Amino acid sequence: MARTQGSHAETTGPRLRAAALRLFARHGYAAVSMRQIAAEIGVQAGALYLYTPDKQALLFALMRDHLADLLADWQPPDGDPEGQLESFVRHHIRYHLDRPDLVFIAYMELRNLVPENFATIARLRREYEARLEAILARGAAQGVFDVADTRLATMALIAMLTGVTTWYREGGRLDRATIEARYWEMARKSVAASAPQPDIAPLAKIGHASGGDI
Amino acid sequence: MARTQGSHAETTGPRLRAAALRLFARHGYAAVSMRQIAAEIGVQAGALYLYTPDKQALLFALMRDHLADLLADWQPPDGDPEGQLESFVRHHIRYHLDRPDLVFIAYMELRNLVPENFATIARLRREYEARLEAILARGAAQGVFDVADTRLATMALIAMLTGVTTWYREGGRLDRATIEARYWEMARKSVAASAPQPDIAPLAKIGHASGGDI
DNA sequence: GTCTATAAGTAGATAGAC
């Protein structure tokens, strides 16, 4: 870890961000000192200020870039609401399992943002939530989802899915594909129309079909 | 807020806990100083140490008492798994809406517990989770729930329900009874057997009933 | 029971040497 004096401009910047991310996620923003971060990457505390104006900017950049990436990484595909919901859910789980520290920070350190930065992050989060809410609203309007309140359902689903980061551990009992499938099952069912519409109409024909392929 | 010197033993203890709770929830344990807490209740920082050995004990007591209350406040009722699940879900929502700050701390400040305290809190949380998992396991065994993995479903449901505290605000658009009902609907459906067993058998009789009250 | 004063340490951030 000890590093002799020298120039490392290309590596120190990214290493600073990586170390801050790791330490903020592990101990919390307020509990981590600039000296700790510096020690983690093998420089003295003063050197950090060549790469960030202050500690707050370090946190803000991590959160902003994370949410910008999340928004850039997924767009609702064409198709029916159920397909869009599946795409959203699977992407959300995958994305969150891939970046546990960033996700953790983005949800836990909101309190430590100064008001202006908080407003920016909150706006990005609402944008992400709005994408899910639009899917639920469209599905509800079409009768393929049974969602009494789209806003509540949006928040409930995101909380459920994001919670995967609180218990998932690399190399644990369940692999990622299985976890993704299980969350999708629960998400799908939680908003499913109680008596699936496409099956109700055909039911009336059952009498005519005289007990065939039910 | 400024307080003249005097003796207030009966009130300062509870007020200390209340102030710590409020400030920890608002700004985070690490970001709150003993001086801030003291100022909040109108005493000097030194006086706090008559009521708590240190800052860590303050946090730990809040979390431990919260979880002990949560466990004491609810026991699974007799009856079928669906009734038990409904009781769990409704109690969870009610309890969490009643104590947003305690809930917030109990989920957010785990990182700031010293290892011994963390172990105690983690044990209490596992005990709570185990109660839900037992209900899901029993329902799955009876075929009234369709839960592919009870542990994952337990964590998913608790995350979904607890998330209510992140957006609920007193006097908001939805009242508490509605919120409780909506979460119960989603929870129920998320673990429901996909083709409800009791309704499948009667379906075969539809042909005989010759299109009556469907 | 609370105060003031203080110990001993750490915080974020900057200045100037190299």
Place this chain on the structure above:
DNA sequence: GTCTATCTACTTATAGAC
């Protein structure tokens, strides 16, 4: 680009006066 040294302010916690 990084270091060392430093400024100012704040931290937890304790000691002893009242």
